[in-house]
Amino acid sequence: MSRTILRGRVLSFHRAPEGLEDAASYLYLEDGAVSIEDGKVVAVGDFAAAERQGAEIIDHRPHLILPGFIDLHVHYVQSQMMAAYAGSLLEWLNTYTFIEEQKFSQQGHADAVAVDFYDALIRHGTTTAVAYCSSHPRSVDAFFAEAQRRNMLMIGGKVMMDRNAPEGLCDTAQSSYDDSKALLGKWHGVGRGLYAISPRFAITSTPAQMEAAQALVAEHKQAYVQTHLSENDAEISYSMELYPGSADYTGIYEDFGLLGPKTLLGHCIHLNHRETGVLADTGAVAVFCPTSNLFLGSGLFDRERLIKHGVRTGIATDIGGGTSVSMLRTLDEGYKVLQLRGQRLNPFASFHMATRGNAQALGLQETIGSIAPGCAADLIVLDAYATPTMRMRQPTVSSLAEELFVLQTLGDDRSVVEVYVAGARAKSTLGGL
Ligand code: GUN
Ligand code: ZN
Numbered sequence: 436m437s438r439t440i441l442r443g444r445v446l447s448f449h450r451a452p453e454g455l456e457d458a459a460s461y462l463y464l465e466d467g468a469v470s471i472e473d474g475k476v477v478a479v480g481d482f483a484a485a486e487r488q489g490a491e492i493i494d495h496r497p498h499l500i501l502p503g504f505i506d507l508h509v510h511y512v513q514s515q516m517m518a519a520y521a522g523s524l525l526e527w528l529n530t531y532t533f534i535e536e537q538k539f540s541q542q543g544h545a546d547a548v549a550v551d552f553y554d555a556l557i558r559h560g561t562t563t564a565v566a567y568c569s570s571h572p573r574s575v576d577a578f579f580a581e582a583q584r585r586n587m588l589m590i591g592g593k594v595m596m597d598r599n600a601p602e603g604l605c606d607t608a609q610s611s612y613d614d615s616k617a618l619l620g621k622w623h624g625v626g627r628g629l630y631a632i633s634p635r636f637a638i639t640s641t642p643a644q645m646e647a648a649q650a651l652v653a654e655h656k657q658a659y660v661q662t663h664l665s666e667n668d669a670e671i672s673y674s675m676e677l678y679p680g681s682a683d684y685t686g687i688y689e690d691f692g693l694l695g696p697k698t699l700l701g702h703c704i705h706l707n708h709r710e711t712g713v714l715a716d717t718g719a720v721a722v723f724c725p726t727s728n729l730f731l732g733s734g735l736f737d738r739e740r741l742i743k744h745g746v747r748t749g750i751a752t753d754i755g756g757g758t759s760v761s762m763l764r765t766l767d768e769g770y771k772v773l774q775l776r777g778q779r780l781n782p783f784a785s786f787h788m789a790t791r792g793n794a795q796a797l798g799l800q801e802t803i804g805s806i807a808p809g810c811a812a813d814l815i816v817l818d819a820y821a822t823p824t825m826r827m828r829q830p831t832v833s834s835l836a837e838e839l840f841v842l843q844t845l846g847d848d849r850s851v852v853e854v855y856v857a858g859a860r861a862k863s864t865l866g867g868l
């Protein structure tokens with residue numbers, strides 16, 4: 436079996452850092468070796484001590500080798516509509532998003548967009564993402580087929596939506612159940628693909644469709660669940676008009692049995708005390724989408740409050756409400772959102788969140804998000820001085836924490852030197868990039 440060793444400065448987290456001085460929370464090797472066999476990490480340690488006999492050595496010094504980024508919430512079908520000029524969520528959905536997503540009924544469109552979407556992920560160092568497809572089954576086929584072709588661990592599902600949207604996008608409670616079930620059977624566990632049952636949000640699902648989603652969740656415990664929660668004030672009011680019997684917005688999903696440790700809830704900005712308690716009790720994950728929340732003027736995620744109440748959290752781009760595919764840009768905007776909340780996010784906590792933290796949110800921390808024996812060799816190589824502006828800053832950077840902070844504040848896809856997916860080079864083989 437052939438072995439590859441990546442040489443460079445290695446950084447991987449064991450747990451969430453409690454502060455800048457919490458060096459026990461991570462592994463950092465100044466001259467490290469990541470040994471890869473059969474798509475997996477088999478050893479990590481000092482290069483001088485590595486078993487090098489017969490191995491191909493790829494020298495990435497002086498760059499940093501990290502686990503690939505994980506994006507917990509992205510709409511791949513919105514790849515071509517980022518930066519749409521709208522004042523707020525519902526206007527943005529009705530004016531642009533629901534028009535754009537109808538294109539996925541056309542043969543060939545989904546395949547073409549999926550290729551571009553995966554190219555963009557790789558360019559930006561994201562090796563796993565949790566994605567919404569459109570309501571059309573062929574968009575799901577395109578999503579998983581492309582993931583399989585690239586050997587990527589990707590999670591996604593058919594959006595379920597049967598009201599308050601154009602006819603070309605609406606399914607029915609029954610068809611959404613049938614299609615989701617068939618797609619789950621077709622793609623979950625095929626290659627590295629995993630399925631997410633995806634009722635879009637309360638506004639676009641009738642109670643009958645929520646019941647269909649509930650049945651799917653009960654019948655497929657192995658699948659993830661994803662939806663949107665408490666993003667925008669008008670969205671919350673309308674949701675409560677549509678579900679007057681529920682205690683609050685979270686209560687709608689709770690009433691239909693959609694909350695559990697495999698449930699990912701985009702946004703979670705305006706939650707009351709009861710709602711944070713329900714999320715904590717059920718283990719559902721609140722997903723912070725900073726570039727989207729700023730772009731759509733939705734509000735400021737209260738990370739500390741959620742964590743204090745025991746809610747699991749993660750971070751994501753939310754393309755195309757989000758404005759960058761880059762998890763570096765996302766961390767930067769996340770830092771700024773939290774600044775406005777009077778909360779500091781130290782750079783170790785940021786990079787933990789985008790790697791092992793998000794893996795843990797998925798319950799996949801033994802598989803992805805870390806550089807450790809047994810984990811997939813989904814890795815990125817980062818250069819903190821890739822651009823002229825970054826190089827201007829370089830002389831005054833004197834610690835790893837500062838270097839990470841420069842990466843997240845000034846970095847983008849130009850800082851991603853190489854990407855490995857299951858041990859195979861992915862970025863430098865894209866071509867033309
Ligand atoms: N709520 C329901 N659908 C969407 C979507 O596509 N994007 C965002 N940001 N919020 C939503
Ligand atoms: Zn979203």
